[in-house]
Amino acid sequence: MLDFYFNDTVNWIKSDKRISNWTTIYKQWEENNSREYLYCLLFPEKLIKEFIKHPTWSLNITHLQPNYVHYSEKPSKYYRWGIESKYEPLVYQQFYNNIYPTKYELIEEIQQFFNLYFDNKTNTYIGIDIASEESEVVKIIKKGGNIEFKIRTHFLRQFLYAKKLVLGFQLDYFRELDKTLAEQNLNENMFFDEFTQHYNFSICFKDYCLKDKDCCDSRLLGKAILRGYESQNIQTDYDKFNSEKCEDFIVDINKDSGNFIYENCNKSEFKKSEYHFYSPVFFKREVLLKYYNSPNLYTIDDGFINMKGSWRLSIDNNNYDFIVVYLGDLRILSHSEQLYWKSFNIEPQSEINKRRFSIDFLSSYYDPEIEDLKFKNEFTRLNKLWLKKFGFYLISEFDQDDIHCFKTIRLPLKNEPCELDILVLNLCKVLIDYLNIKEINKYLNSEQKELRSIEKFENFLKMNQFDNLEKVISFYKALQKLRSTGSAHRKNSDYKKVLENLGYKDLNETGIYKEILNDALISLKILTNNLK
Numbered sequence: 001m002l003d004f005y006f007n008d009t010v011n012w013i014k015s016d017k018r019i020s021n022w023t024t025i026y027k028q029w030e031e032n033n034s035r036e037y038l039y040c041l042l043f044p045e046k047l048i049k050e051f052i053k054h055p056t057w058s059l060n061i062t063h064l065q066p067n068y069v070h071y072s073e074k075p076s077k078y079y080r081w082g083i084e085s086k087y088e089p090l091v092y093q094q095f096y097n098n099i100y101p102t103k104y105e106l107i108e109e110i111q112q113f114f115n116l117y118f119d120n121k122t123n124t125y126i127g128i129d130i131a132s133e134e135s136e137v138v139k140i141i142k143k144g145g146n147i148e149f150k151i152r153t154h155f156l157r158q159f160l161y162a163k164k165l166v167l168g169f170q171l172d173y174f175r176e177l178d179k180t181l182a183e184q185n186l187n188e189n190m191f192f193d194e195f196t197q198h199y200n201f202s203i204c205f206k207d208y209c210l211k212d213k214d215c216c217d218s219r220l221l222g223k224a225i226l227r228g229y230e231s232q233n234i235q236t237d238y239d240k241f242n243s244e245k246c247e248d249f250i251v252d253i254n255k256d257s258g259n260f261i262y263e264n265c266n267k268s269e270f271k272k273s274e275y276h277f278y279s280p281v282f283f284k285r286e287v288l289l290k291y292y293n294s295p296n297l298y299t300i301d302d303g304f305i306n307m308k309g310s311w312r313l314s315i316d317n318n319n320y321d322f323i324v325v326y327l328g329d330l331r332i333l334s335h336s337e338q339l340y341w342k343s344f345n346i347e348p349q350s351e352i353n354k355r356r357f358s359i360d361f362l363s364s365y366y367d368p369e370i371e372d373l374k375f376k377n378e379f380t381r382l383n384k385l386w387l388k389k390f391g392f393y394l395i396s397e398f399d400q401d402d403i404h405c406f407k408t409i410r411l412p413l414k415n416e417p418c419e420l421d422i423l424v425l426n427l428c429k430v431l432i433d434y435l436n437i438k439e440i441n442k443y444l445n446s447e448q449k450e451l452r453s454i455e456k457f458e459n460f461l462k463m464n465q466f467d468n469l470e471k472v473i474s475f476y477k478a479l480q481k482l483r484s485t486g487s488a489h490r491k492n493s494d495y496k497k498v499l500e501n502l503g504y505k506d507l508n509e510t511g512i513y514k515e516i517l518n519d520a521l522i523s524l525k526i527l528t529n530n531l532k
Contacts, residue, residue, distance in 0.1 A: 017226040026091035026149040035174040042088040055221035131334040132310035160228025171222040199224040247338040265330040277328030287344035295404035371517040385531040392439040420509040
């Protein structure tokens with residue numbers, strides 16, 4: 001039921017604004033017999049007494065815009081917000097005489113101060129720090145003609161501290177009922193108010209008639225204050241990152257007690273220990289799942305994970321059972337990222353393998369041995385050779401919304417049917433759906449152009465006298481069959497028959513995908529060999 005006496009709002013006005021996670025800085029909302037208008041101002045602390053002395057609004061959103069102030073006895077003068085007073089907005093309005101929709105914008109200063117990116121899809125401003133960690137800082141809520149701006153209180157108070165200003169809330173709320181005041185034992189002479197050094201409010205009541213119907217409303221005018229932080233540890237991004245705590249990781253096992261031996265990944269710590277920068281640290285392969293699940297932000301390749309715009313972590317991912325990282329390399333991760341890796345930390349499994357040693361210390365390179373890495377290497381090699389031979393890529397450039405299909409091709413990390421389905425679908429999209437049929441069509445006659453993609457591909461290979469093309473086309477058709485009978489549709493007996501015909505019947509999900517990638521690799525190598 002609508003609170004005619006604004007108990008909820010009064011409680012908020014009296015509350016400690018510092019403890020809320022989010023703070024509303026602008027609101028224009030009309031819904032369910034309620035109208036709420038909230039507008040915030042920034043101003044120096046010396047103006048608090050002037051601001052708080054009465055509940056009537058000092059300024060509204062239409063007052064603050066770059067403009068001249070006009071005088072009768074001296075020339076007009078330009079002011080940043082069109083007023084002589086030291087009041088500033090956080091949200092401003094751009095009004096176009098109703099010819100175009102009115103716009104409400106967050107001031108540019110706060111956008112630049114926190115390096116905010118506006119996401120049109122979610123109506124949020126996102127802050128991105130030096131480690132490329134994202135934080136939702138401001139969100140704009142819209143519903144019909146209603147709008148509300150909310151900002152994380154922590155960021156708001158940082159901004160207030162930097163500007164040495166306070167934030168003043170101005171509220172003008174209405175609530176309506178289909179009754180008269182008399183029916184509620186009220187009258188228009190009744191008035192409730194409260195004034196302190198930090199807030200004020202007044203509530204009044206009024207009867208009116210609407211469409212031959214007696215109604216009444218209550219109105220709350222109020223003001224409140226929020227201060228910034230009293231102090232802040234001001235650091236550069238670089239200093240802030242380097243002052244973060246570093247985690248300990250398992251580097252060895254005590255041969256007498258069997259207890260794990262831990263070492264800190266901070267480089268400055270190594271001189272105190274026999275374990276050095278290049279001490280190998282081992283992790284479950286599942287540690288990669290987070291990065292595969294965010295392919296727009298992370299890239300996993302042979303020997304590294306790259307976070308867009310931030311760090312590049314050298315890893316040894318050329319192993320079926322674990323991931324290896326040098327202890328010192330873990331220092332490039334933020335503390336929260338180190339904690340994530342630590343949750344997958346396991347005891348040492350072996351020495352660094354010869355391939356990794358040759359790459360890291362002998363400046364030599366050897367092709368990877370694990371199926372997903374071998375597939376990606378061969379895929380890239382084939383596409384380059386195909387372009388050189390025919391003047392177009394065999395696999396078209398991926399759409400931005402599909403590039404994850406290639407980036408996330410990997411051996412299953414959880415060994416579950418749902419993961420296998422996704423991996424098969426992605427591989428099909430990469431190898432079949434992105435076949436460059438547009439270019440292949442240029443070599444086909446009108447009858448051949450009516451065929452399906454794989455058949456068109458087959459005709460093109462025949463036309464160019466490719467050896468062993470039957471094996472390639474056989475794999476493509478089998479992969480398509482796996483998708484149509486299993487991953488893309490309800491599984492039935494046909495799916496089991498396909499697995500059996502391919503020799504996958506008795507394999508688990510990881511084993512099945514290994515064999516699929518092996519068969520894909522053989523097909524790619526056949527095509528590559530025909531191009532040499």
